[in-house]
Amino acid sequence: MKTDLQIAQENTMDNIEKIARKAKIDPDYLEVYGKNKAKIDLKIMDKIADNRNGKLILVTAINPTKAGEGKSTTTIGLVDGLAQINKMVIGCLREPSLGPVFGLKGGATGGGYAQVVPMEEINLHFTGDMHAITAANNLISAVLDNHIYQGNELNIDPTKVVWKRCLDMNDRTLRSITIAQDKKTNGVERKDGFIITVATEIMAIMCLSKDLQDFEKRVSQAVVAYTYDDQPVTVGDLQVEGAVTLVMKEALKPNLVQTLEKTPVFIHGGPFANIAHGCNSLIATRMALKLSDYVVTEAGFGADLGAEKFFDIKCRYGELKPNAVVIVATARALKLHGGVPADQLKEENVPAILEGIKNLEKHIESIKQYRVPYIVAINKFSADTQAEVNAILQWCKENGHRVVLSDAWASGGAGAVDLAQEVVRMCEEDSKFEPLYDLDLSLEEKIETIVRKIYGGRSVIFSDRAKAQLEEFKQAGWDKLPVCMAKTPNSLTDDAKIVGRPTGFDIHVQELRISAGAGFVVVLTGNIMTMPGLPKDPAALHMGINEKGISYGIF
Structure with a gap:
C-alpha cells in the first residue's frame, strides 16, 4: 500500500473553479489561492440566506489510540460515498495544526484513498489562517x-x-x-x-x-x-x-478544497477537542448547509470530548439541528480498551475486542441522550481479521445498534457507499435533538452532568482554587455559560492510562478559565497541557523535500 502522501501526490486535482461550480458557489464570491484552493467571500451568505438547510451529519468516535481511529478518513469517505450515490454534499473539516504535524499525530486530511487535497499545503501553511x-x-x-x-x-x-x-x-x-x-x-x-x-x-x-x-x-x-x-x-x-x-478579516472566510474524488470540502478553523471545543467553524458549517443537501462534519477525539462540545456548544450557539451521528470504532482501539498493550494491537484478539467493546457501548449511550439517530461505522484497517470484524458486527446487531463496515481508506467513496446509504435513511428520520444541560444550571451542575452522563463518572472533586473560581465566576455573571471540558482524549476518566469503561471514578477539576468572547468556561481536569511538547522522535525528523521538489514524510 502506498503512503498517504504518495497517494495524494499522484492524484490529479480539478481546478478549484470547477469544484466551486459543483458546490453551487457563484464565481463572484470565489477568491482563488493558486489552482487548487480558494476562500469564499462571506457576502455569499446574503445571497443564499433563504436557501433551505441541508441535512447535518456528525462523525465522532470511541476513545482513540494515540494514532487516531480514522475519524477524518471516515468523514471524507462518507462525503465521497454520498457523492457516489448522487447526493449533493459538502464536507466540513478542521484545519490541521503544525504542532501535531511535526510532532506525533501527523496531519489531519484523512488517509489512504479518503483524503482531501492538496494534502501538503493543507497540512502546512494552507491559506495562512x-x-x-x-x-x-x-x-x-x-x-x-x-x-x-x-x-x-x-x-x-x-x-x-x-x-x-x-x-x-x-x-x-x-x-x-x-x-x-x-x-x-x-x-x-x-x-x-x-x-x-x-x-x-x-x-x-x-x-x-x-x-x-x-x-x-x-x-x-x-x-x-x-x-x-x-x-x-x-x-x-x-x-x-x-x-x-x-x-482576521481574510481568515474568517472558509477555505474550499476537494477530496481525491473531486467532492467539495470546506476546511476552516481547528480548535483541539481536548483543550478547546474541537469543531470546525460555524461560518463554514452554516454556509455548507445553505449550499448543499448533506453536510458531513467531524468533532475531535472521542464522543466524550468532541461530540459533547459539538452538541452543547456549537449547535447551541449556531442554532443547528444535527440529523445523524456516525460513531467510528476500530478493532485496534477496542483491543486497547480490552487490555491489549499498544505494541500488540495488530495481533488477532477477539476476546479483547468483546471486553473493550464496553467503551463503544458507553459512547453509544452518551450519543443516545441527544436524541439524534446514530450508526456505528467500523473503520477497517488492513491488519483487522474477519473474525474481529464479525465480532463487532454481531455485538452491534445483537444489541440493536445500526452498524456498517467502512473501507474508505482502501477503496475511497466506493468503500463508504453502504454507510452513505444508511446515513441517507437516518436523515429521513425525525431528529429530536436537544442539548444535554440547561444553561440556567450552575457551573457545578453542568460539570457534574457531563461527568455523570457522558463520562460515566461518580462525582467531581474541585480543587480549592477551582472552588474559589466557581464563586468568582458566579459573581461575574459567567455561570450561565456552557462549559468546555479540558480532559485527556485517551480515557473516559481524567487519567490517560485508564482504558475501557471504568465506573465509580471521580473527575478532578484543577481550575477554571473564562473564555467570555467565545462564550464558554474552560474546565481543566487532570493533567492537561495547553502547550504540548514534542515526543522523543518527532515526525519533523523524518520530513523534507528532495532535489525534484517533492515532499516526503508528511504521512
Missing part, C-alpha cells in the same frame, strides 16, 4: 504589555494577566517564561507563557462567530487580565478589537 490567528492573539499581548508599560491607566495587576502568547508549534520550553527582563525599557517584567495557537480564545471565537461583526463583538468581550481590585479587563478595554478583526 493559523498565522493570522497567531498574529491576532499576539497583537493583544503586545498592546496589553505596552499599556502596562505606558502608564497602566486601566490599573492592571501584572501578576493577574491571563492572556497568553501563542505559537502553532509543540514547544514545552515556552509553557512558563519571564518577559521584559534586564532593562526597564523592555517593559514591565512578569511571568508569562505560551499556549498552542489552536488552544487560543481567538481560535474559539473565530469558530463560533456568525460573521465579521459578531467576531469583533466577541473579541471585545475576551478577558485578558484583572485589575489590582480584581475587576476583569477585556480586549474592548484595551480598544484593540478593531485591529484584531482587521488582522
Whole structure:
C-alpha cells in the first residue's frame, strides 16, 4: 500500500473553479489561492440566506489510540460515498495544526484513498489562517504589555494577566517564561507563557462567530487580565478589537478544497477537542448547509470530548439541528480498551475486542441522550481479521445498534457507499435533538452532568482554587455559560492510562478559565497541557523535500 502522501501526490486535482461550480458557489464570491484552493467571500451568505438547510451529519468516535481511529478518513469517505450515490454534499473539516504535524499525530486530511487535497499545503501553511490567528492573539499581548508599560491607566495587576502568547508549534520550553527582563525599557517584567495557537480564545471565537461583526463583538468581550481590585479587563478595554478583526478579516472566510474524488470540502478553523471545543467553524458549517443537501462534519477525539462540545456548544450557539451521528470504532482501539498493550494491537484478539467493546457501548449511550439517530461505522484497517470484524458486527446487531463496515481508506467513496446509504435513511428520520444541560444550571451542575452522563463518572472533586473560581465566576455573571471540558482524549476518566469503561471514578477539576468572547468556561481536569511538547522522535525528523521538489514524510 502506498503512503498517504504518495497517494495524494499522484492524484490529479480539478481546478478549484470547477469544484466551486459543483458546490453551487457563484464565481463572484470565489477568491482563488493558486489552482487548487480558494476562500469564499462571506457576502455569499446574503445571497443564499433563504436557501433551505441541508441535512447535518456528525462523525465522532470511541476513545482513540494515540494514532487516531480514522475519524477524518471516515468523514471524507462518507462525503465521497454520498457523492457516489448522487447526493449533493459538502464536507466540513478542521484545519490541521503544525504542532501535531511535526510532532506525533501527523496531519489531519484523512488517509489512504479518503483524503482531501492538496494534502501538503493543507497540512502546512494552507491559506495562512493559523498565522493570522497567531498574529491576532499576539497583537493583544503586545498592546496589553505596552499599556502596562505606558502608564497602566486601566490599573492592571501584572501578576493577574491571563492572556497568553501563542505559537502553532509543540514547544514545552515556552509553557512558563519571564518577559521584559534586564532593562526597564523592555517593559514591565512578569511571568508569562505560551499556549498552542489552536488552544487560543481567538481560535474559539473565530469558530463560533456568525460573521465579521459578531467576531469583533466577541473579541471585545475576551478577558485578558484583572485589575489590582480584581475587576476583569477585556480586549474592548484595551480598544484593540478593531485591529484584531482587521488582522482576521481574510481568515474568517472558509477555505474550499476537494477530496481525491473531486467532492467539495470546506476546511476552516481547528480548535483541539481536548483543550478547546474541537469543531470546525460555524461560518463554514452554516454556509455548507445553505449550499448543499448533506453536510458531513467531524468533532475531535472521542464522543466524550468532541461530540459533547459539538452538541452543547456549537449547535447551541449556531442554532443547528444535527440529523445523524456516525460513531467510528476500530478493532485496534477496542483491543486497547480490552487490555491489549499498544505494541500488540495488530495481533488477532477477539476476546479483547468483546471486553473493550464496553467503551463503544458507553459512547453509544452518551450519543443516545441527544436524541439524534446514530450508526456505528467500523473503520477497517488492513491488519483487522474477519473474525474481529464479525465480532463487532454481531455485538452491534445483537444489541440493536445500526452498524456498517467502512473501507474508505482502501477503496475511497466506493468503500463508504453502504454507510452513505444508511446515513441517507437516518436523515429521513425525525431528529429530536436537544442539548444535554440547561444553561440556567450552575457551573457545578453542568460539570457534574457531563461527568455523570457522558463520562460515566461518580462525582467531581474541585480543587480549592477551582472552588474559589466557581464563586468568582458566579459573581461575574459567567455561570450561565456552557462549559468546555479540558480532559485527556485517551480515557473516559481524567487519567490517560485508564482504558475501557471504568465506573465509580471521580473527575478532578484543577481550575477554571473564562473564555467570555467565545462564550464558554474552560474546565481543566487532570493533567492537561495547553502547550504540548514534542515526543522523543518527532515526525519533523523524518520530513523534507528532495532535489525534484517533492515532499516526503508528511504521512
